[in-house]
Amino acid sequence: MNTMFDLQQYALQELKDTYTEHEIKVLCSLAFCKLLHCTNIEIHLNKHEFLAKTFVDKFVQIVEELKTDKPIQYILGETEFAGIDFQLNSETLIPRPETEELVMWIVESGVQPGTSVLDIGTGSGCIIVSLGKLLKGVRLCGVDISPEAVEQAANNARRNGVEVKFEVRDILRYEEWAWPSFDVIVSNPPYVRESEKALMHDRVLNYEPSRALFVPDADPLMFYRKIAEFGRDHLNWGGLLFFEINEAFGEETVELLREMGYEDVELRKDINERERMVKARGNFKF
Template sequence: MKVIFPKETQQSILAILSLSYDIAEASSLSFLLVEHVFGWTRTSIIINSAHTPTLAQQNLLDSCLVRLQNQEPIQYIIGMADFYGRTFHVNEYTLIPRQETESLIQYIKAYQAWSQPKIADIGTGSGCIPCTLSLEMATSEVHAYDISEEALSVATQNAQALGCSSIQFHSIDILHDSLAESGFDLIVSNPPYVLQSEKNTMHANVLEHEPHLALFVEDDNPLVFYKVIARQAKTALKPGGVLFFEINEQYGNPTEGLLLSLGYHHTQIHLDIHGKDRFVSAQWG
């Protein structure tokens, strides 16, 4: 293999990716890619020492470039995504953790002075929410639920890697099964909330690669998951227990109205980092 240099290699990758992405995103992707393939940090690129790539590295680089040109998210390509200052394993069976969802953690932490809360997360995906809550709060017990066995496998791996292996994971179809546990201080859920009709507004990297099971809900019943979870939470929460949802920005008021109609109180809509209605909280009992 011929000798290559980090700076020139990163710039060549940037030129290729600029044909498919805007320059800022292409630049970010190029740095992530050379770190993934060659282990080069930005400091390595500045130093720019000569490197002889292995055949495996060259093949990996070629494969990753093709996948990026096909709009596959970089997180799936490198198998990792950052959330709340920690790195989580992800794959095609899990949604990629969003920066917006980090605000959910902040709202929960600030909601009240929690004292060793018992927590449930419904629709756990990669496990980023229960793992983060377990590490950020002095929890007494954490349960995480998902319909996807593949997602639960990833979530379990993340819990073990992050040192919160005491989280209990459960396979459940929340639309048809009941929670077996109760006495929760907090139930949190980021369920499917993207309308089928919104598909034509979505980026290809999401629509063509992230799991539709975790994304979409039928247009004629957009609050179906919220209705089911909120009804179950009435018996699963302790008196005074709290419910937190991530929501479609269009449905802040309807979700709040739903919770009030079911007997919840102290309902509140919370904004995400873009100033959009993104979370709803409510108290039971």
């Protein structure tokens, strides 16, 4: 067992009760790319070359961790989002493809140089750092309740050459701090109801930070309401508010924003035809 081909066969056997064959092959490619600093094409071209024992040992350890349902992103300590590498820790969610769509919606919304953007619940910083790579001349800020998440986000910004001001803040108690105003506010806040835990995989429940995921069944829109309230106080005239949302509460989120005085509220489906994003415009007088 000393080539990439051998190791993939080993993984297919060891993980067959946990993952599909396709999933195992993807996991192997991610591990090979990370540990050998190679591309998928190089994996294919060199799959029968002999590997150092240290690499083989590391790969076997990865397989053992995968057996526990630990996500590969946490095992490797990083993931790719919007074509950018992001490091992760136990206080940061694994970025999802739907969130990439939210980032691109912001990019396509005519954001101009000099625009100030706030990312609430920044986590790994994937949204705000990606915006910094895709938009030129914008002023960026990210906040999160977790000091560990903020530290990780700041590190990701530095690694990717993006200047972002990060702060540890609890948006549910935003009144306790002084804030500037912003032209764009974006958030992917907790929105999964506690009752939905029964539908979720152990990979999520056992490893991803629960306070970044779950909200009480009795008030599933609590973060949206509070952030929308914050926006009325700190969103510049004509500024934009973007949310990633629970697909079960699309119309409810739209109605909430309209009732709070937001205009041009738009609900958008993701690539899987699920209602997962909302954009709204704020015209509030401070």
